Amino acid sequence: MSWREETGREHGAAIYPGLRGRVAVVTGGASGIGEAIVEALVRQQARVVFLDVQAQAGEALVERLKASADAGPVFLRCDLTDAAELKLVLQRIDADFGRVDVLVNNAGNDTRHAIEEVTPESWDRTMAVNLKHHFFMVQGLLPAMRRAGAASVINLSSIAWMIPSTGLPVYVAAKAAIVGLTRTLAHELGGENIRVNCVLPGAIATERQLRLWLTPTYQAEVLARQALKRLITPEEVARMVLFLASDESSAVTNQSFVVDGGWV
Numbered sequence: 001m002s003w004r005e006e007t008g009r010e011h012g013a014a015i016y017p018g019l020r021g022r023v024a025v026v027t028g029g030a031s032g033i034g035e036a037i038v039e040a041l042v043r044q045q046a047r048v049v050f051l052d053v054q055a056q057a058g059e060a061l062v063e064r065l066k067a068s069a070d071a072g073p074v075f076l077r078c079d080l081t082d083a084a085e086l087k088l089v090l091q092r093i094d095a096d097f098g099r100v101d102v103l104v105n106n107a108g109n110d111t112r113h114a115i116e117e118v119t120p121e122s123w124d125r126t127m128a129v130n131l132k133h134h135f136f137m138v139q140g141l142l143p144a145m146r147r148a149g150a151a152s153v154i155n156l157s158s159i160a161w162m163i164p165s166t167g168l169p170v171y172v173a174a175k176a177a178i179v180g181l182t183r184t185l186a187h188e189l190g191g192e193n194i195r196v197n198c199v200l201p202g203a204i205a206t207e208r209q210l211r212l213w214l215t216p217t218y219q220a221e222v223l224a225r226q227a228l229k230r231l232i233t234p235e236e237v238a239r240m241v242l243f244l245a246s247d248e249s250s251a252v253t254n255q256s257f258v259v260d261g262g263w264v
C-alpha cells in the first residue's frame with residue numbers, strides 16, 4: 001500500500017522555483033529510481049539530460065515526459081563503463097549546454113554474485129558500473145559546473161554497506177566507496193560552491209527490484225526490518241534528490257541521507 005493510500009493524504013509536490021531552467025544531468029535515468037529523478041526534475045522545469053545504456057527505455061521516457069515541461073528531457077545513449085564513449089558524451093553536454101547545475105550519479109547494477117564466483121575481471125566490471133563513473137562524471141563536467149557558478153552533485157549509494165547484507169560483496173564495497181568519494185569531493189570542491197552529497201536508499205520498489213528480488217518472502221523481511229510498514233517508492237527517493245539539487249539545501253554538503261523507511 002502506498003503512502004497516499006495508507007494515510008489518505010494527497011501529496012502536495014514541492015516546487016523549487018530555483019530549479020527552473022537549471023541544467024541537470026542524471027545517469028541511469030531511463031528506468032527505476034533514475035527515471036523517477038528525471039521525471040521529478042522535468043516537473044520542476046529543469047533542463048534535464050539523462051544518460052543510459054537502454055536506448056528503447058530512454059526514448060520512451062522522453063516521449064512520456066515531453067509534454068510535461070517547456071523543455072522535455074534530452075536522452076543520450078551511453079555505456080558509462082566505456083571510458084571513450086563517456087568522454088565524448090560529456091564533451092557534447094559541455095558544448096550543447098555550456099553549464100551544469102545539478103549532477104545525479106545514479107546508474108548502478110546490483111546483480112548478485114557469490115564470493116566464489118568473483119574473478120579479477122568481474123570485480124573490475126562491477127566496480128566500473130557502480131563506482132568508476134561517479135568520479136569521471138564529476139571530472140568531465142567540472143568545467144561546466146564551474147561555469148554555472150554553483151552546483152550540486154548527488155551520488156546514489158545504498159544502505160547495503162550499513163546493514164548486514166550478503167550475496168553481492170563487490171557491489172557493497174562500491175556503494176561504501178561512494179560515501180568516501182562524496183566526502184573528499186565535497187572538500188575538494190566546496191570552495192567553488194559545488195556541493196556533494198549522497199543518498200542511501202533502502203529496499204526500493206522499482207520495476208527491476210519487484211521482478212528480481214522483492215519476492216513475497218523478501219517483502220515480508222523488508223517490512224519486518226522497516227519502521228514504516230510499506231514498500232518505499234522511487235518517487236520518495238527522488239524527493240530527497242530534488243531537495244539536495246535545489247538551493248533550499250545551500251548549506252548542505254559532505255552528507256549522507258538515508259531513505260529506507262527506518263531499516264534496523
Ligand SMILES: NC(=O)c1ccc[n+]([C@@H]2O[C@H](COP(=O)([O-])OP(=O)(O)OC[C@H]3O[C@@H](n4cnc5c(N)ncnc54)[C@H](O)[C@@H]3O)[C@@H](O)[C@H]2O)c1
Binds near residue numbers: 054110129209
Ligand atoms: N532499488 C533499490 O532498492 C536500491 C537500493 C539501494 C541503492 N540503490 C541505488 O540506486 C541507484 C538506482 O537503482 P535502481 O534500483 O533504480 O536500478 P535500476 O537497475 O532499476 O536502474 C539503473 C539504471 O542504470 C542504467 N545502467 C546500468 N548500467 C549502465 C551503464 N553501464 N551505462 C549506462 N546506464 C547504465 C540501467 O539501464 C538502468 O536504467 C543505483 O545506484 C542503486 O545502486 C537502489
